[in-house]
Amino acid sequence: MTMLVSGCERTPPDYRPEVTLPVYSEGDADNGKVIFEEACGQCHQLTPGLNKKGPQLMNIYGATAAQLADYDYSEGLKASGWVWNAETLDPYIEDNEKVITDSKMLADPMPDASERADVIAYLSTLRAPVPTLDEDGFPVETNVDSTDKQIVNNDEQIKPLRDKAIEIPAGDANKPAADFQ
Numbered sequence: 017m018t019m020l021v022s023g024c025e026r027t028p029p030d031y032r033p034e035v036t037l038p039v040y041s042e043g044d045a046d047n048g049k050v051i052f053e054e055a056c057g058q059c060h061q062l063t064p065g066l067n068k069k070g071p072q073l074m075n076i077y078g079a080t081a082a083q084l085a086d087y088d089y090s091e092g093l094k095a096s097g098w099v100w101n102a103e104t105l106d107p108y109i110e111d112n113e114k115v116i117t118d119s120k121m122l123a124d125p126m127p128d129a130s131e132r133a134d135v136i137a138y139l140s141t142l143r144a145p146v147p148t149l150d151e152d153g154f155p156v157e158t159n160v161d162s163t164d165k166q167i168v169n170n171d172e173q174i175k176p177l178r179d180k181a182i183e184i185p186a187g188d189a190n191k192p193a194a195d196f197q
């Protein structure tokens with residue numbers, strides 16, 4: 017294969033296989049979502065390729081621990097051999113540093129078992145099919161409508177937004193997104 021030499025090669029996003037386990041029903045997933053956003057969202061999001069301090073968590077339920085090629089895990093988590101289900105997620109969320117030697121996850125412990133069950137229920141609902149990938153491992157765009165008319169219309173819609181975007185004053189908006197720090 018011919019490779020283009022480039023100074024800024026992008027790492028392709030890694031995808032966990034889609035979850036096949038049934039949803040965990042001993043917690044309230046809606047409440048779990050609220051808790052997740054508060055307690056986990058600062059370090060975790062759900063889009064493959066966009067790891068924050070922690071790895072993205074799409075399709076985490078039933079997945080092997082530390083399996084994403086585009087995230088740098090601790091040796092302890094890599095060596096755990098764990099599969100993420102209620103039995104492993106519960107003590108991990110309760111206090112990860114107690115169960116994984118050398119854990120990199122600096123999250124506060126969550127002593128309330130029913131909150132943990134809610135978070136696990138929510139995590140078990142996070143499932144998305146793996147997209148078709150090109151030969152470099154990037155998702156192939158689908159649903160691209162390429163008729164000329166469509167492009168003109170899109171441009172009409174986008175132009176006012178684009179003009180507006182240029183006026184953003186210097187300040188917070190110009191800082192790099194936290195995801196990429």
Ligand code: HEC
Pocket residue numbers: 052055056057058059060069070071073076080081082083084088089090092093100109116118119120121122123124126135
């Ligand atoms: C302060 C940042 C931070 C917070 C808050 C946090 N995490 Fe993490 N999480 C991490 C990091 C960093 C790792 C990687 C751990 C390692 O490599 O040892 C991780 C790893 C994980 C993993 C393993 C992922 C994998 O691919 O194997 C799961 C599951 C997880 N976190 C769930 C949660 C949940 C649920 C919460 C909220 C209750 C949470 N985390 C809160 C930073 C955080």
